[in-house]
Amino acid sequence: MKIYRKLTEDEVLQLKSQSCVADNWGDIEVSEGFDTKHVHHTRFSGLVKLGIFRSCFSLPGGIKKHAGLRHVTLHNVTVGDNCCIENIQNYIANYDIGDDAFIENVDIIVVDKVSKFGNGVEVAVLNETGGREVLINDKLSAHQAYVMALYRHRPELVNRMRQITDHYSNKHASDRGYIGNRVMILNTGSVKNVKVGDCCRIEGTCRLENGSINSNEMAPVHIGYGVICEDFIISSGSHVDDGTMLSRCFVGQACQLGHNYSASDSLFFSNCQGENGEACAIFAGPFTVTHHKSTLLIAGMFSFMNAGSGSNQSNHMYKLGPIHQGTMERGAKTTSDSYILWPAKVGAFSLVMGRHVNHSDTSNLPFSYLIEQGNTTYLVPGVNLRSVGTIRDAQKWPKRDKRKDANKLDCINYNLLSPYTIQKMFKGRSVLKDLKRVSGETSELYSYQSAKIKNSSLNGGIKYYEIAIHKFLGNSIIKRLEGLNFLNNEEIRQRLKPDTEIGLGEWVDVSGLIAPKSEIDKLLCDIECGRVNTLKEINARFEDMHRNYYTYEWTWAYNKIQEFYGFDTETITAADVMRIVEVWKESVIGLDRMVYDDARKEFSLSSMTGFGADGTQDERKLDFEQVRGDFESNPFVTAVLKHIDEKTALGNELINRIGKLA
Template identity: 85%
Template sequence: MKDYRRLTEDEVLQLKSQSCLADDWGKVLVANGFNGEYVHHTRFSGEVKLGVFDADFTLPGGIRKHSGLRHVTLHNVTVGDNCCIENIQNYIANYEIGNDTFIENVDIILVDGVSTFGNGVEVSVLNETGGREVLINDKLSAHQAYILALYRHRPELINRMKAITDYYSNKHASTVGSIGNHVMIVNAGSIKNVRIGDYCHICGTSRLSNGSINSNVTAPVHLGHGVICDDFIISSGSDVDDGTMLTRCFVGQACKLGHNYSASDSLFFSNCQGENGEACAIFAGPFTVTHHKSTLLIAGMFSFMNAGSGSNQSNHMYKLGPIHQGTMERGAKTTSDSYILWPARVGAFSLVMGRHVNHADTSNLPFSYLIEQQNTTYLVPGVNLRSVGTIRDAQKWPKRDNRKDPNCLDHINYNLLSPYTIQKMFKGRAILKELKRVSGETSEIYSFQSAKIKNSSLNNGIRLYEIAIHKFLGNSIIKRLEGINFQSNEEIRRRLKPDTEIGTGEWVDISGLIAPKSEIDRLLDGIENGSVNRLKSINSSFAEMHENYYTYEWTWAYHKIREFYGLDPDKITAEDIIAIVKAWKEAVVGLDRMVYDDARKEFSLSSMTGFGLMEPVMK
């Protein structure tokens, strides 16, 4: 704790001579080394503590300003060392301000009553009318929010998670706000009940109310001109600029929102980007990206998603209100002018083209195209596996992870092929084979859910899913056996044995984290019975699942060898491994060839257009 002393009589006289006022000079305390020379036209009210004013600030354009107080009213404020605060039109009330902070030309900064600074705000995500509320907090991860929003069939779990968040919110509630070290706030409007972290840069914001800006030295937050935020939390490394308007929103780490983007009751997790358009009640998992003015995302759950211009959804059938919602699983994206009438569910890494109003559920047919022809949804299963765009997406996401904070809230698995997507392909392959059996091999069109599948598309889908399964299982086996010289089949079998039983059964993608459902259920049981009762403990469990992904993945792959290859892992031989690797090689080479052929289309002569200079004009 810093030592403070009362002002001397000479210091009081000096401050009075510099047009300073105080309701009670006895309540103005200063640090040792305080110099009143740099305090002018300042009014003190309540209990005020001042640090030293020894340093200069160098501003853009080369101008230098010495730290100090000029033209400001302070009420119950602690000012750290070497701060410069000037030209505050109204006042600063009930704040602790860190060291080396610069505040200039701001309307008002205050805390009014007890505030939780955005913690505990209920965000009505997915269902606009309520029922899936997520209580936001500083440590909110995409996975924690996923459970709060979607596990409503476990009311005791939801009550416990709400209680955990309430405990955190009340623990951090205060009548005094904080502005961290090395913060810059210039040309801003009203800032009320907002906690501001270290190295935050606020320039030209219009209004900030009831929120936390969790900036830090490794991942500063920037808030720019015209920004309006009410009931919000903004995580480290994010940039909110250019007239963005947020109401009851959580912004995750390294997000970028700008160009008049507006959002209400929405959650944006790591590396999301929102520009120009509008969001309402969306759950934007990691890497949800929308850039266009004409794009509305509403009542949907997304992740690794790119929204084409004019992409829209409806959560309203004009009967019972905006009660519907939908899901686009990881990697799904939309083309320009696409439309989906919720409820619907789009499978992972699928592409949506046209208008779809028949509420299809294609979650077990990943990597598909959904194409509209004459108001009918046509499904092309598995075709996105051979798209160069899918490969490009998978490569770009890890490179575009802009998180600098060493404490990552979201645990993101970037794998294109994982137990999660491969289990869907097993189901999809079985669905397509069953359609073929029931409707006959010669049928021109097959019906699935409310979509149509052409005969050629169905057969192609079965083939593509089998290629992907060969590739995944082959990858897993090669990785397990590589770098070891085996002397016998028994040695191979011993090496193939999983290190743990965890990983069998169904896998889930909880907004970026891919994990066995059994492990998620174990965590949820722990929350329900009270053995897991802190946000930190919940996030640690997610981190552990993420770290053990490849161990769990092998357990799952090992048990699928019997199902797919018809081999007993306890009796497998070197010859069997050679056959599997040969099938893997054919799958990899075949898939690569298809991807190259797809890429080649963009460079065909028929799609090329010249953009050279005009012919020289004859003199």
């Protein structure tokens, strides 16, 4: 703990000669090694503690500034070692400032009451009129927020979570603010009731009020020009810049908001990007991306989502107010000028094109296209499984995780195929077969959830879902038997037996975390009855589920293998496994070939339109190749071909390894 002393008479005289004044010089304490020569035109009131001023700051353009105080008023402030604070138009009051801070040209920095610094602020997410409020806090994960917003059918659970959050908020309430080590605050307006973490840079910001900026050395936060934030929490590694306006918002780790983006009553979790457009009452799960000025996201739940320009939703039917909400499950995206009238639910990894006003629920038909023709929603089930865009998205998300903080708040599962999506494909396959049975195999159109499905689309959907099911179950069994040699069929049976019973039944996507519903329910019961009492414990339980995902996944897959292929666990043999692997090989290669063919369309003659200005067709082709490269050498295309070879070899290796037992 740092030791302070009172000023000497000589030091007081020296400070007075440098135009410093104090209400009471006896209320000022300084560190050993304090030197008065770097304190000029400073006014002190209340209890003030000062560190030493020995170092220099090197600024862009070659300017150097020595640590010290110049043209500043301090009231009840502790200043750490080697800080440079100058040109504060009003004053700094009731703050503890860390070491090596650089604060220059700021209007006012003040805590004017006991503040919770954004903790406990109610965000009216999804329903603008209230009823799904999430209490934001420093440790808020997407999964915590999901439960608090959506599990309103368990009022005792929601009440307990509010109590836990209130306890945390009250514990961290204070009448003093904090500015961390190596913070820079430059050319900024008002900073009121704001806590600022280490290594944060605040530059040209208009106004910050009632919030926490949870920056740290591993993952600094940047708040830029023209930004206005009220009632907010901004997590580590995030950038909020260029005129962004936030009101009652939580910004998760490594988010980027800029270019005049505006949001109110919204939650943005890890790696979200928002530019130019507008958000109101949205739950933006991990990797929700919107870049366009004409895009409004309102009253919706999203994750792994990309909003096309002009995407819009309505939560107001001019009856009882803006009470409606909608969900686009993970990976769903919208094309330019799309529109959805809430309430509606869009299945995982689906694509929405056109205007949709019929309140469809396609959650059991993932990987689909929703296309509008003549005010009618047409559904094309499963077709997105063969899309090169879907595969590319799945590959890019892990690479675009910008979180540098060792303490990651959100548990993100990137798997395209998982028990969550495959269970929906089982349901979707059953739905499509029932439609076919009830309406007849020769029907041209089938009706489902206020949408129309063409005959060819229905048959295609069944085919795509079966291919994906074969692929997932085959992947699972190959992974389970990987790298092991077996002497007989009994050893194979023993290895195939799951390590736990956890994983059977339904799985859920809790905004990025894919887990068995049974485990989520156990956690929620533990919260309700008081066995789990802190935000830290809640997050630790989510992390434990995430860590054990593959163990639980195998339990689910093993059960589905028996059901889907009709095998008895007591009699399954190497020959049975080999049959599964052969079907798996056909499915993987077949799907990759579809993706390969879809990618080829990007290199067709029609895609070359606009290339080769003023030239012949050969020149157009040459110009295209110079800009886009040639098809066979495209990195994604070569990766698909390599994937085919690798998966073929993987399947053959297992067949050869256990073939002698067949």
